[in-house]
Amino acid sequence: xxxxxxxGNETFAELVQADIYVDKTGLIAYMNGCIGKAKHLIxxxxxxxxxxxxxxxxxxxxxxxxCDSSEVFSNLEIAKDKSFELHLNKYDVISLDIQWMRGxxxxxxxxxxxxxxxxxxQSEILKELRQEYPQYVNEKENSVAATLANINQETKKKFIIxxxxxxxxxxxxxxxxxxxxxxxxxxxxxxxxxxxDRFVKLxxxxxxxxxxxxxxxxxxxxxxxxxxxxxxxxxxxxxxxxAEVKVLCKEHDMPFTEMKKWYDGYYLNRVGHVYSPNSVxxxxxxxxxxxxxxxxxxxxxxKVYIEMDxxxxxxxxxxxxxGARIKIEVGSFQNDMTTFHCxxxxxxxxxxxxxxxxxxxxxxxxxxxxxxxxxxxxxIRNRGWDEVYKAIENxxxxxKATLAMxxxxxxxxxxxxxxxxxxxxxxxxxxxxxSIIQLAYYxxxxxxxxxxxxxxxxxxxxxxxxxxxxxxxPALVVELKWDKSAEGAISQIKDKKYVTALEEYKGNILLVxxxxxxxxxxxxxxxxxxxx
Numbered sequence: 280x281x282x283x284x285x286x287g288n289e290t291f292a293e294l295v296q297a298d299i300y301v302d303k304t305g306l307i308a309y310m311n312g313c314i315g316k317a318k319h320l321i322x323x324x325x326x327x328x329x330x331x332x333x334x335x336x337x338x339x340x341x342x343x344x345x346c347d348s349s350e351v352f353s354n355l356e357i358a359k360d361k362s363f364e365l366h367l368n369k370y371d372v373i374s375l376d377i378q379w380m381r382g383x384x385x386x387x388x389x390x391x392x393x394x395x396x397x398x399x400x401q402s403e404i405l406k407e408l409r410q411e412y413p414q415y416v417n418e419k420e421n422s423v424a425a426t427l428a429n430i431n432q433e434t435k436k437k438f439i440i441x442x443x444x445x446x447x448x449x450x451x452x453x454x455x456x457x458x459x460x461x462x463x464x465x466x467x468x469x470x471x472x473x474x475x476d477r478f479v480k481l482x483x484x485x486x487x488x489x490x491x492x493x494x495x496x497x498x499x500x501x502x503x504x505x506x507x508x509x510x511x512x513x514x515x516x517x518x519x520x521x522a523e524v525k526v527l528c529k530e531h532d533m534p535f536t537e538m539k540k541w542y543d544g545y546y547l548n549r550v551g552h553v554y555s556p557n558s559v560x561x562x563x564x565x566x567x568x569x570x571x572x573x574x575x576x577x578x579x580x581x582k583v584y585i586e587m588d589x590x591x592x593x594x595x596x597x598x599x600x601x602g603a604r605i606k607i608e609v610g611s612f613q614n615d616m617t618t619f620h621c622x623x624x625x626x627x628x629x630x631x632x633x634x635x636x637x638x639x640x641x642x643x644x645x646x647x648x649x650x651x652x653x654x655x656x657x658x659i660r661n662r663g664w665d666e667v668y669k670a671i672e673n674x675x676x677x678x679k680a681t682l683a684m685x686x687x688x689x690x691x692x693x694x695x696x697x698x699x700x701x702x703x704x705x706x707x708x709x710x711x712x713x714s715i716i717q718l719a720y721y722x723x724x725x726x727x728x729x730x731x732x733x734x735x736x737x738x739x740x741x742x743x744x745x746x747x748x749x750x751x752x753p754a755l756v757v758e759l760k761w762d763k764s765a766e767g768a769i770s771q772i773k774d775k776k777y778v779t780a781l782e783e784y785k786g787n788i789l790l791v792x793x794x795x796x797x798x799x800x801x802x803x804x805x806x807x808x809x810x811x
Contacts, residue, residue, distance in 0.1 A: 326633025544647025768792030
């Protein structure tokens with residue numbers, strides 16, 4: 280049993296026994312199904328704190344012949360799968376945490392040791408291969424790939440290679456193109472070519488970014504890439520599913536509705552709603568719902584990316600802050616953190632970092648939940664987004680004016696927010712107006728569930744504000760009009776019976792009609808009480 284070659288299962292065994300553990304061992308069955316197949320190389324990318332390291336540790340504990348994991352997995356989902364015994368602890372496994380190894384290597388370099396990041400990584404792997412296979416490893420050999428090829432040639436043994444944080448070189452050493460080139464060539468030697476096909480039984484690499492592109496081609500185009508925009512067959516092993524979160528909330532006496540508001544919002548095909556695992560566990564452990572992302576490294580980079588000077592980027596973020604879903608093209612992204620050609624590239628990176636969610640069916644990106652929305656608000660504070668932040672700060676006043684039925688004040692405040700936060704290109708745009716109005720009512724989300732385009736009566740209500748269980752405020756039904764009248768908006772709510780969307784709600788209702796005159800750019804507001 281070594282540190283990198285055939286490691287033990289102690290870390291994963293401890294995680295299984297923790298107070299909060301969600302069984303994701305179905306991923307093992309998926310990987311077992313890849314063994315012996317043409318697509319036996321899997322690259323899984325997902326945001327920080329979405330269980331990447333846990334998955335790597337789980338696979339290592341299962342496949343490594345350096346331990347006996349039969350008891351560790353005996354009560355987990357994988358134990359019921361027909362492939363369980365067939366592959367359990369049967370293989371030579373090379374398991375690497377590149378971020379940890381890079382950190383150690385840099386420390387040694389700073390201390391004056393004659394090595395490089397890649398040189399250190401290869402030398403540490405070779406050291407353990409020499410101990411396990413002394414007769415097949417040349418003392419002067421400095422290539423891991425050549426050594427594995429020689430061992431395979433002499434013994435016919437194949438290896439399973441598991442790499443966690445495989446992409447940290449591209450994230451941490453953004454400007455070191457020499458290291459990036461050396462590193463990608465190291466990976467190519469392990470996974471591409473005839474010898475590699477013979478000595479690799481299975482590979483699983485995980486990180487935040489998809490595999491780096493050079494032009495239109497992936498640097499390792501023989502990998503099956505499973506990402507936040509295209510998760511494929513492992514979608515239910517990325518994050519916590521809604522069913523899993525409901526069970527956790529019941530076990531730990533946490534309100535599911537609040538958990539959903541704060542940490543739901545990611546959406547993956549085949550699975551549906553997905554939650555941030557770390558945030559859910561932090562909320563349970565701390566018994567408090569809040570933003571658990573604000574101190575992470577990616578939070579700092581968020582401030583940099585949303586300030587990039589690409590046409591339309593700021594406006595699209597403003598609209599997403601207001602609840603809009605924005606269509607983007609994810610295919611042009613080069614899968615690194617420095618090569619950006621347009622706003623879509625920046626937004627695609629934010630999807631991979633977890634700051635935006637993506638619906639592959641509609642090809643639209645959006646801010647997933649309250650936790651991430653609050654991270655955006657922190658990022659724009661004092662960063663040249665004064666008008667946006669002002670609208671958010673004033674949103675409490677706007678809600679109070681609405682509840683007080685102060686039509687003049689509401690119209691004035693909405694007009695100010697609309698003018699200050701919509702570019703001239705989209706000012707006269709219905710989607711923009713709806714997003715800006717939701718941005719203007721930002722703090723209402725504390726006491727309301729806000730639904731846009733809600734099916735109701737004989738059509739769709741533009742916006743419905745449903746009070747949360749603990750709120751004593753009235754419900755709001757909001758209708759938007761262009762070049763007509765606020766009174767006409769109120770009439771439409773009544774005529775098309777939009778209030779039927781609130782049939783199960785017991786309490787007061789306010790009807791809010793808002794009209795925007797494109798010629799004068801003035802806003803009018805009409806507010807009426809409605810009796811159910």
